[in-house]
Amino acid sequence: MSQPAPIRPPIRAAWQMRIDPRPFALPLVAIGLAELLALRFVPTDSFSLAAPHQIAVDFVRLLVDGTFLSRTLETLGAALAGLALGGLLGLALGVALGLSEVLDRVTSMTVEALRPVPPTALIPLSLLVFGFGLTMEIAIVAFTTIWPVLVLSRAAVRETEPRLMEVAKVMRMSFGRRLTRIVIPGAIPRIFVAFRLAAAIALIVAVTVEIVANPRGLGYGMMLSSQSLRPAASFAFLVWIAIVGWAFNQTLILLERRLFGDLSRAAR
Amino acid sequence: MRVLWFLASLGFTACMVALWQLASATGMASQIFLPAPSRVWEALMAGFSSGDMPAKLGATTARVFAGWALASLLGVALGALIGVSSRARIYIAPSLEFLRPLPVSALVRIFIGLLGYSEQMVLVVIAFGAFWPCLLSTIYGFSAVEPRLYEVSSVLGLSRWSMIREIALPSALPDIVAGMRVGLTVSLILVVVAEILGSREGIGYNILLAQRSFKSADLFAGIILLGMIGYASAMAINWVESRLVRWR
Numbered sequence: 001m002s003q004p005a006p007i008r009p010p011i012r013a014a015w016q017m018r019i020d021p022r023p024f025a026l027p028l029v030a031i032g033l034a035e036l037l038a039l040r041f042v043p044t045d046s047f048s049l050a051a052p053h054q055i056a057v058d059f060v061r062l063l064v065d066g067t068f069l070s071r072t073l074e075t076l077g078a079a080l081a082g083l084a085l086g087g088l089l090g091l092a093l094g095v096a097l098g099l100s101e102v103l104d105r106v107t108s109m110t111v112e113a114l115r116p117v118p119p120t121a122l123i124p125l126s127l128l129v130f131g132f133g134l135t136m137e138i139a140i141v142a143f144t145t146i147w148p149v150l151v152l153s154r155a156a157v158r159e160t161e162p163r164l165m166e167v168a169k170v171m172r173m174s175f176g177r178r179l180t181r182i183v184i185p186g187a188i189p190r191i192f193v194a195f196r197l198a199a200a201i202a203l204i205v206a207v208t209v210e211i212v213a214n215p216r217g218l219g220y221g222m223m224l225s226s227q228s229l230r231p232a233a234s235f236a237f238l239v240w241i242a243i244v245g246w247a248f249n250q251t252l253i254l255l256e257r258r259l260f261g262d263l264s265r266a267a268r
Numbered sequence: 269m270r271v272l273w274f275l276a277s278l279g280f281t282a283c284m285v286a287l288w289q290l291a292s293a294t295g296m297a298s299q300i301f302l303p304a305p306s307r308v309w310e311a312l313m314a315g316f317s318s319g320d321m322p323a324k325l326g327a328t329t330a331r332v333f334a335g336w337a338l339a340s341l342l343g344v345a346l347g348a349l350i351g352v353s354s355r356a357r358i359y360i361a362p363s364l365e366f367l368r369p370l371p372v373s374a375l376v377r378i379f380i381g382l383l384g385y386s387e388q389m390v391l392v393v394i395a396f397g398a399f400w401p402c403l404l405s406t407i408y409g410f411s412a413v414e415p416r417l418y419e420v421s422s423v424l425g426l427s428r429w430s431m432i433r434e435i436a437l438p439s440a441l442p443d444i445v446a447g448m449r450v451g452l453t454v455s456l457i458l459v460v461v462a463e464i465l466g467s468r469e470g471i472g473y474n475i476l477l478a479q480r481s482f483k484s485a486d487l488f489a490g491i492i493l494l495g496m497i498g499y500a501s502a503m504a505i506n507w508v509e510s511r512l513v514r515w516r
Contacts, residue, residue: 023362048381109277110284116498118453120373120460121472121491124479128487129301200369208373208457212464219374226377238374245369 050232059236067221068240075217076248078134079206082141083199089142090149090198091191097150098157099183111150119144119205123212133216137209144205145198152194156187189260196252203248207241218244303485308492311485321493328459328470329497331387335394336455340448342395343402347447348432350403351410351440352418364404372397372454373461380466390462397458398451405447409440441512449505456498471497 031052038051050058062068097104097111122140130136160183168178184191210219218241225233285305291297292304299307315321350356376393383389413436421431460472467473471490478486 020358022358026359026363027366048378105273106276106280109274109281113281113495113499116453116456116502117491117495118457118460118498120457120464121475121494123460123464124475125484125487125491128479128482128484204369204371204373207371208461211371211373211376212461219371222374223377226381231381234377238370238378241374242367242370245371246366249369 046231047229048231050235054232055235055239058230058232059239062233062236062240068218071216071218071221072240072244075203075206075210075219075244078137078209078217079141079199079202081134082138082206083145083195083202085138086142086145086202087149087195087198090146090194091153093146094150094153094194095157095179095183095187098154098187099179104154115147120208120212123209126209127213132214137206137214137216140209141202141205145202148198148201149191149194152197153187153191156190156194157183160186192256192260196249196256199252200245200249203245300482300484303488307485308488311483311489312492315486315489321489324470324474325493325497327468328463328472328494331390331394331462331470332452332455332459332497332501335391335459336398336448336452338391338395339398339451339455340402343399343447343451344406344444347403347406347444348410348437348440351407352428352432352436354411357407357411361407364400364407368400368404372400372458376461376465385466385468387468389466390459390468393462394455394458398455401450401454402444402447405443405450406440409443409447410436412443413439442509445505445509445512449502449509452501452505453498456494456501460494 035052038049042049042051044051044054097107119140122143123136126136126139130139164182164186165178168182173181206217207219210217211223212219214220218237222234222237222241225231225237288302289305292299292302292307303311312321350360372393375396379389379393379396383392410432417435417439418431421435426434459470460475462468463470463472464476471493475487475490475494478484478490
């Protein structure tokens, strides 16, 4: 599940940054329009829709009383635990398959058969095996994140400079040393990109699992408000989920640039 | 040689299935959670020979492709319009980037509120989800077109439409196909969510029913069918992509 490269301006130092007002025009117009439409067409006691100002009131309430914070921690915890498990598995498999063409070819059919299984189809299975709770969510996130990490780290390892491998051979480096001194360091920027993409997917999958089945975290908070016919709270959760997702991705992108700078851009 | 590799690969998969059967037969894994592959096969066959599996498979597949096709069409059209204009990109792209990490599954309740537990709801959910990757990679594809090509086309006096069609589109095509591929994956993920939350008959909803009645063989049969839809559609896109690359 690779994503298209983000559209973003070049990196600037903090003191060079000026906030461009133009991107804010569209959201402001959209919110204003929604407010007008809501005033005209949506009754204040609607069970499915709410006006932006009602959503804003509930947003502040949920933010202040700590509901957002505690639910966000539950969701992020599951997403990160699943990412750690699935990402490490995917990395181990990806490095192994990248190093050995034989292994890669022999396992290709198994990998290609498992990869297209939609993670949401595993929600009922995971529920059957683990019951409600953290474990079933982690299991699904892990299954989902294995594949992007596997595919990208396999590609990264394969592109190890062949001359370096020749040098290693001449120097009679052991397999372990070749792995830790040449293959992994060369592939690190791209492996980080793989983890960044997988992290974004992990968060989406975690929220989805909570919406479909698991009674915890942000997704469940949203479903609960919606089922108790409080659309404003439900929309407030939606806005918060969007903010969390955006902030999470921005943090990862920032981290990537800090750590690897131009290397990671060249790797994309 | 390719045949040999294929056989080796097939053999490995067969070994995995055999291990699964063994784990199930020796009782290492509980039959409740992990039914033997033979039982899953029986469930599949039973569903196809007597049950309503073909109808459900048809319904789910039709939803995936209808939603995805709609999303691709709209995504490419809108993406092209935004992508060729640097002004539109400045105004619109940041909002789209902000919305991109939003899980579309979070919007299902809203669509249910607007459209009810209906077929249109499922279609809109899938189309909405598959629309984003397609739109964003189309914008990216069009904004990454060599700027001199745009200059040349304005010197040649091409209209905006023919400029998009003759110059920008071919250059953006690989990105568009990549976005459509992601969109298809998303469609398959969302059809399950929409069927489960919207209680619409189909393979996804069937998996939930199987879980509720502890019919794990039916559950696995459903997962396998969904995986096969995913596999077949990925193959189809690969094929289209390889044709496009050759054509370029």
